[in-house]
Amino acid sequence: MFNVTKIKWLANLLRRKDVSGDFKFLYFANRMDSRPKYSVIIPVYNRPKEIDEILGSLTLQTYTNFEVLIIEDGSTLKCEEIVKAYADRLDVRYFYKANSGQGFSRNYGYERARGDFFIVFDSDCLIPPHYFEVVDKQLETNYLDAFGGPDVAHQSFTPIQKAISYSMTSFLTTGGIRGRKKQLGPYHPRSFNMGISREVFEKTGGYILPRKGEDIEFSIRIIKAGFKTGLIADAFVFHKRRTSFAQFYKQLHFFGTARINIYRYHKSELKLVHFFPAGFTLFVLLMPVYYLISPFLFSIAISLFLLFELLNIISATLQNKSLTVGLCSAITSFIQLFAYGIGFLKEGIRLFLRG
Numbered sequence: 001m002f003n004v005t006k007i008k009w010l011a012n013l014l015r016r017k018d019v020s021g022d023f024k025f026l027y028f029a030n031r032m033d034s035r036p037k038y039s040v041i042i043p044v045y046n047r048p049k050e051i052d053e054i055l056g057s058l059t060l061q062t063y064t065n066f067e068v069l070i071i072e073d074g075s076t077l078k079c080e081e082i083v084k085a086y087a088d089r090l091d092v093r094y095f096y097k098a099n100s101g102q103g104f105s106r107n108y109g110y111e112r113a114r115g116d117f118f119i120v121f122d123s124d125c126l127i128p129p130h131y132f133e134v135v136d137k138q139l140e141t142n143y144l145d146a147f148g149g150p151d152v153a154h155q156s157f158t159p160i161q162k163a164i165s166y167s168m169t170s171f172l173t174t175g176g177i178r179g180r181k182k183q184l185g186p187y188h189p190r191s192f193n194m195g196i197s198r199e200v201f202e203k204t205g206g207y208i209l210p211r212k213g214e215d216i217e218f219s220i221r222i223i224k225a226g227f228k229t230g231l232i233a234d235a236f237v238f239h240k241r242r243t244s245f246a247q248f249y250k251q252l253h254f255f256g257t258a259r260i261n262i263y264r265y266h267k268s269e270l271k272l273v274h275f276f277p278a279g280f281t282l283f284v285l286l287m288p289v290y291y292l293i294s295p296f297l298f299s300i301a302i303s304l305f306l307l308f309e310l311l312n313i314i315s316a317t318l319q320n321k322s323l324t325v326g327l328c329s330a331i332t333s334f335i336q337l338f339a340y341g342i343g344f345l346k347e348g349i350r351l352f353l354r355g
């Protein structure tokens with residue numbers, strides 16, 4: 001099936017008077033056969049082991065009409081040799097550039113991609129074998145200009161990684177809408193697992209932020225430009241995320257500041273639901289005040305907090321069939337809300353003071 005990009009390319013070729021009709025036909029046929037349908041863009045910064053793992057998972061795909069572009073974003077720990085080791089199994093290219101942040105690194109990849117659709121993965125993802133087959137079937141039956149998929153925990157993940165995955169998708173912490181078809185308004189793809197058509201990139205220009213909510217801001221502009229977005233539920237990835245509580249705290253603090261950063265560009269995109277983690281954070285920080293006001297009020301606050309943690313332990317234990325994961329989830333769920341709330345409040349106050 002030809003898309004708009006292919007038709008435009010053919011039309012331009014046929015207009016050329018210096019190319020014979022037979023040559024045009026043969027050249028076009030060869031071009032259509034050799035050109036990949038999908039271009040995978042993977043920015044990386046000092047994570048060669050992750051690149052080895054994600055490339056290994058891409059060699060197992062049941063659908064193979066794709067290329068891979070590794071964008072080394074100014075790393076000191078380079079992955080070039082690892083990429084070369086996959087050259088006989090994947091259509092893969094390696095690029096090294098000065099550090100600019102993941103958003104601009106994805107743009108760098110988009111500009112050099114040959115495919116009709118561009119798919120971005122985070123370097124800490126593993127891609128299940130059916131991924132491209134599912135995406136291709138979806139685009140053939142119900143076309144989307146931009147799409148995303150969920151992230152789930154792989155059975156090989158550590159208890160902390162599984163707990164992080166739980167807290168990022170649980171109803172108790174995120175409302176259960178992340179990676180679900182039920183969304184607040186149009187679906188906003190996230191760049192750990194995100195695809196766009198070539199036309200989307202050409203019309204929007206890609207990312208305008210290097211980091212701090214760059215994918216959400218990009219999704220907002222895609223939707224405002226009139227493109228159709230959607231979730232492909234079965235196009236999930238195994239997202240390893242960070243491997244310690246401290247790293248997870250840092251990441252979620254970053255997410256909190258990013259939401260305020262998005263507000264600078266799109267005022268209408270700051271909604272009531274985005275204040276919930278900040279409310280949780282204030283609730284926890286004001287515990288000493290509750291005690292000073294009334295020991296009874298303090299006991300109610302503590303009881304509510306413990307009930308929240310108990311529900312997380314039970315839910316995560318049942319979901320993962322592991323009490324260890326359940327106990328770790330009590331910690332990651334607290335971090336998920338508290339760290340996000342701290343980042344949100346600090347960046348919000350900073351923005352307010354700056355006018």
